[in-house]
Amino acid sequence: MKYPEYRPRRMRRDIKLRGLVEETFLSVKQLIYPVFVKDMEEERIPIPSMPDIYQFSIEGVLKEVEEVIELSIPAILLFGIPKEKDEVGSEAYNKNGIVQRAVREIKKRFKEDILVITDVCMCEYTSHGHCGVIREGDVENDETVKLLAKSALSHVMAGADMVAPSDMMDGRIKAIREILDLHGDYRIPIMSYAAKYASSLYGPFRDAAESAPKFGDRRSYQMDPKNQREALREIELDIEEGADIIMVKPALFYLDVLALAKERFNIPLAAYSVSGEYTMLKLAASKGFIEYRRGVLEMMTSIKRAGADMIITYFAKDVAKWLKEHTL
Numbered sequence: 368m369k370y371p372e373y374r375p376r377r378m379r380r381d382i383k384l385r386g387l388v389e390e391t392f393l394s395v396k397q398l399i400y401p402v403f404v405k406d407m408e409e410e411r412i413p414i415p416s417m418p419d420i421y422q423f424s425i426e427g428v429l430k431e432v433e434e435v436i437e438l439s440i441p442a443i444l445l446f447g448i449p450k451e452k453d454e455v456g457s458e459a460y461n462k463n464g465i466v467q468r469a470v471r472e473i474k475k476r477f478k479e480d481i482l483v484i485t486d487v488c489m490c491e492y493t494s495h496g497h498c499g500v501i502r503e504g505d506v507e508n509d510e511t512v513k514l515l516a517k518s519a520l521s522h523v524m525a526g527a528d529m530v531a532p533s534d535m536m537d538g539r540i541k542a543i544r545e546i547l548d549l550h551g552d553y554r555i556p557i558m559s560y561a562a563k564y565a566s567s568l569y570g571p572f573r574d575a576a577e578s579a580p581k582f583g584d585r586r587s588y589q590m591d592p593k594n595q596r597e598a599l600r601e602i603e604l605d606i607e608e609g610a611d612i613i614m615v616k617p618a619l620f621y622l623d624v625l626a627l628a629k630e631r632f633n634i635p636l637a638a639y640s641v642s643g644e645y646t647m648l649k650l651a652a653s654k655g656f657i658e659y660r661r662g663v664l665e666m667m668t669s670i671k672r673a674g675a676d677m678i679i680t681y682f683a684k685d686v687a688k689w690l691k692e693h694t695l
């Protein structure tokens with residue numbers, strides 16, 4: 368049947384008709400909110416390149432998490448900014464490091480009311496800002512993997528509900544799974560930043576996490592934006608090594624990768640809508656050039672439509688509010 372008998376506009380005439388044929392749904396159950404915790408006196412410090420996002424002290428984080436729980440957001444993704452940095456990122460695996468202490472406090476206070484997922488990486492903790500140990504001008508893979516495994520275990524020992532390695536070293540999922548299992552933590556899932564691209568969109572995050580590399584860039588470990596098959600290979604390897612959730616990052620510029628991953632793999636799929644995606648929309652909206660709510664919801668919907676199960680997003684609190692008010 369075709370025009371004039373068939374008319375697609377018939378099903379778009381009215382909001383209820385449109386509702387009947389909706390194909391994509393947002394749910395607060397699948398939102399994860401990133402949170403930055405810093406070893407500092409001030410309760411919170413705004414991040415200039417990320418409007419409405421803050422670095423928090425442990426006290427500040429507790430208040431923020433309370434708000435997150437209030438909004439029914441199930442999980443936070445926690446990043447730490449230590450007082451001291453060194454060549455080998457010692458604070459990343461210090462059992463009294465900033466993330467480890469924050470996790471302990473959050474779990475003590477809120478127990479099962481929130482899932483605490485910790486980002487596992489070295490770049491916030493190394494003096495040079497790279498995601499691992501530097502040998503001869505580049506990140507040394509295998510040495511770094513050992514430290515990442517140690518970091519992950521220290522997070523879990525502090526009470527983390529899940530770990531999320533974001534470093535892109537080869538073999539780190541296997542090493543983390545092994546160390547956790549050896550310690551009896553076989554119940555703790557690993558969310559792997561499996562297909563993480565060397566993206567321009569991380570700029571604002573690096574202000575927030577104070578993690579910009581002091582020399583060079585991350586292209587010897589993060590993926591080349593030109594490659595799609597390579598992402599599938601990375602994901603496949605991480606599944607074999609024991610990842611429970613795989614992630615594509617960034618989201619918006621990589622929806623093709625998300626869609627392919629969804630089609631190819633039978634495993635929960637996360638999308639990280641990164642800092643640059645947030646800031647682009649936030650700034651355009653603050654100038655009145657883009658309608659904020661419609662823009663955010665369209666962005667989130669497109670990520671879901673492409674195939675993501677869960678979305679890690681700085682917009683999580685706003686989306687949760689809108690969902691609560693039933694105003695989508």
Ligand code: PBG
Binds near residue numbers: 490572641643
């Ligand atoms: C660190 C890390 C980065 C992000 C999450 N973990 C940035 C980077 O690789 O420099 C980016 C998140 C964002 O931009 O919101 N390994």
Ligand code: ZN
Binds near residue numbers: 490
């Ligand atoms: Zn890193």
